[in-house]
Amino acid sequence: MNNDPRIILLAHGSSDQRWCQTFEKLATPTLESVAGSRIAYMELAEPSLETIISEGKLDGIDTFTIIPLFLAAGRHLRKDVPGMIKELQATHDVTITLAPPIGENPQLGHAIRDVVNQELERQKQPA
Amino acid sequence: MNNDPRIILLAHGSSDQRWCQTFEKLATPTLESVAGSRIAYMELAEPSLETIISEGKLDGIDTFTIIPLFLAAGRHLRKDVPGMIKELQATHDVTITLAPPIGENPQLGHAIRDVVNQELERQKQPA
Numbered sequence: 001m002n003n004d005p006r007i008i009l010l011a012h013g014s015s016d017q018r019w020c021q022t023f024e025k026l027a028t029p030t031l032e033s034v035a036g037s038r039i040a041y042m043e044l045a046e047p048s049l050e051t052i053i054s055e056g057k058l059d060g061i062d063t064f065t066i067i068p069l070f071l072a073a074g075r076h077l078r079k080d081v082p083g084m085i086k087e088l089q090a091t092h093d094v095t096i097t098l099a100p101p102i103g104e105n106p107q108l109g110h111a112i113r114d115v116v117n118q119e120l121e122r123q124k125q126p127a
Numbered sequence: 128m129n130n131d132p133r134i135i136l137l138a139h140g141s142s143d144q145r146w147c148q149t150f151e152k153l154a155t156p157t158l159e160s161v162a163g164s165r166i167a168y169m170e171l172a173e174p175s176l177e178t179i180i181s182e183g184k185l186d187g188i189d190t191f192t193i194i195p196l197f198l199a200a201g202r203h204l205r206k207d208v209p210g211m212i213k214e215l216q217a218t219h220d221v222t223i224t225l226a227p228p229i230g231e232n233p234q235l236g237h238a239i240r241d242v243v244n245q246e247l248e249r250q251k252q253p254a
Contacts, residue, residue, distance in 0.1 A: 005250065007243055014201060022199035026230055029240040037243070065250065067243055069198060072149035074141060097250075102242050103153055111238035113156040115229050116134055116164070116194055123132065123192065123224075 005063040005097065006036050006056050010049065012069075012076065013041030020045050023069060036061070039069075042076060042084075053088050053096070064096045071103030132190040132224065133163050133183050137176065139196075139203065140168030147172050150196060163188070169203060169211075180215050180223070191223045198230030 009030060011023040020041070027039040036059075040052040047055075049066075056064060066085070068077055077098075085096045102108055136157060138150040147168070154166040163186075167179040174182075176193075183191060193212070195204055204225075212223045229235055 004247060007247070009239070009243070011198075014199075016201065019199045019201055022228075022230055025233075026198065026236045026239055029236045030243050033240055034243055034247070065246060067239075067246060069239065071138075071153065071196060071198060072141075072146045074143065074146055099246050101149075102239055103149055105238075105242045105245070106152075107238045107241050107245075108235075109153045109156045111232075111234045112136070112153055112194075112196065112229055113160055114234050115232045116136070116157050116161055118232070118234075119192060119194060119226050120131060120134070120161070 004036075005065040005095075006038065006059075006061045007034050008049070008052055008064055008066045009037065009039045010066045010068050010070075010081070011039065011041055011045075013043045013045035015044050026069060040066075042081060049084055050088065053092050053094060057092050057094060062094045064094060065099055066096060067099045068101040070101040071108070073101050073104075077101055131163075132192040132222075133165065133186075133188045134161050135176070135179055135191055135193045136164065136166045137193045137195050137197075137208070138166065138168055138172075140170045140172035142171050153196060169208065176211055177215065180219050180221060184219050184221060189221045191221060192226055193223060194226045195228040197228040198235070200228050200231075204228055 009027045031037050038052050040047050040049045070077055085098060089096055136154045158164050165179050167174050167176045197204055216223055
């Protein structure tokens with residue numbers, strides 16, 4: 001028995017395939033280690049949030065947690081996504097929790113520091 | 128003697144102070160551990176990239192590396208920022224390198240997985 005909510009990593013989306021590929025790579029360690037987790041896009045790319053919620057419902061899932069792959073909360077996370085969630089909950093009879101954007105977790109600040117140190121090391125290597 | 132470039136963490140910027148506060152927190156581990164590093168905003172907030180380059184030049188710095196605090200490269204990083212860099216290099220007689228956005232570094236995918244696992248643990252705690 002597993003009562004964990006289904007995790008949805010929510011990215012902004014873009015018509016540029018390179019944008020989506022970057023988010024798919026970012027999501028890979030999560031998708032490979034968290035059972036049932038999915039990536040979804042807010043707009044301009046598939047799978048949409050609606051697609052992923054419908055699919056989950058068919059799988060018998062009725063609680064979802066959205067983890068926004070956004071560094072900070074702007075209008076999208078303060079207004080647009082809560083509006084989408086309200087509609088999806090009503091349409092599909094599910095419970096959807098919106099977690100804070102990943103950038104509000106201290107882990108991200110540490111990862112950024114590590115990226116910067118890697119970049120400094122890389123620049124010291126002979127070309 | 129230190130020939131390292133000055134590191135600039137470049138965030139998008141917003142007129143919403145909460146947005147900027149999130150990026151300042153994200154930058155803190157880097158700013159505290161990488162000597163001379165700075166945060167700058169692409170637009171809508173201060174310090175701007177121009178402010179930080181001018182200040183560096185006054186400090187005797189003439190090479191800079193911009194690490195974009197963006198998860199993926201969209202129009203801003205493919206067009207707008209390179210355009211700004213070209214102008215700043217000409218105006219201030221400096222060399223500015225644009226690193227890939229942080230989201231293209233595998234560290235970030237691992238940090239996201241850790242954030243998701245923390246969120247799952249948090250939801251298991253009694254309220």
